[in-house]
Amino acid sequence: MTAKISAASARLVDVPVETVRTDAKQAFLKQETILVQVDTDDGASGLGYSYTIGTGGTAVLAMLRDYLLPGLLGQDADAVEAVWRRTYDATRATAVGPITSLALAAIDTALWDRRSRVASLPLSIIAGGAKERVPVYDTEIGWLHLPIEDLAAGAKAAASGGARGVKIKVGKPSASEDAERLQAVRQAIGPDRDLMVDANQAFTLVEALRRTSALEAVDALWFEEPLPADDVAGHERLARQTSVAVAVGESMYSIGQFAEYLGRGAAGIAQPDVARIGGITPWLKVAHLAEAHNVEVCPHFLMEIHVSLCAAVPNSRYVEYIPQLRSVTRSELEVVDGFAVAPTTPGLGIDWDLDALDNLTVA
Structure with a gap:
């Protein structure tokens, strides 16, 4: 029926x-x-x-x-x-x-x-049921307007609190200023935490290539949206010339866009956003497509739903910690020892107020 x-x-x-x-x-x-x-x-x-x-x-x-x-x-x-x-x-x-x-x-x-x-059944199970928890990285401490002292202090606090990684925004007018900020954060979190870097599509290919040495010097895990999202060829060339994984996805709106990036080796990390890709149905397809290319998934934003989707698939690596729904929900994302725990309640796992x-x- x-x-x-x-x-x-x-x-x-x-x-x-x-x-x-x-x-x-x-x-x-x-x-x-x-x-x-x-x-x-x-x-x-x-x-x-x-x-x-x-x-x-x-x-x-x-x-x-x-x-x-x-x-x-x-x-x-x-x-x-x-x-x-x-x-x-x-x-x-x-x-x-x-x-x-x-x-x-x-x-x-x-x-x-x-x-x-x-x-x-909870979403994590009905959508796949690959795992129960996923590591968390903290973006909330890495915004571009923050002075270097606040960046370092926030990163140290996040790492001390259990976060497995932190993400820092780049795009200062001076490449040396970005490099100084990254060095300060790496020193604050030590060698055993992951450091992600996000340019939000700010650079040309030439400028992105010029700045990769600073990322390699701090052992950055990925270089996120270094170029405009429609520049697939530029991302492909950049990926071939740096040891830092190129991460893309938050500004992509179809499975086909991900297929092109993955097929050309232009993405080392896939970051589908469940809202921007059109829902859970296409999100899962992107995750499985990435798995077929031996690429990990680290979705953009929306941690409250992405924790369940990451728990549903085997190739997820991180959930991004940016709390934003606390004013309209009655419970928060559960984080234990640096891992986000997938909700066990039926539905999306979001307790709306x-x-x-x-x-x-x-x-």
């Missing part, structure tokens, strides 16, 4: 940032959180979400309300793959692109939430 979708609704919730966050290209203004609830004729429901970091939330909401949600009615909620494909195919004029992918993600995560609840969501709803 199939369960038909009987209702689908969306809303936009503005979640304030927990701290000042800056990188080489932008500031994190607020988290525009798009929530979708899907109800089915068997009485079950699922709540999914997506996000932007300050702009475009109303565009995603309009895409859902005006085009995508009406098409869900009457579809089989258990046929998640079919629903995803039909919805995607209905948006050909705007795919591949962030507005469509972000809207799809809110729908798809809602369907997976429902699926997990109906099965009485519905009253707080109501208070922050803007549309």
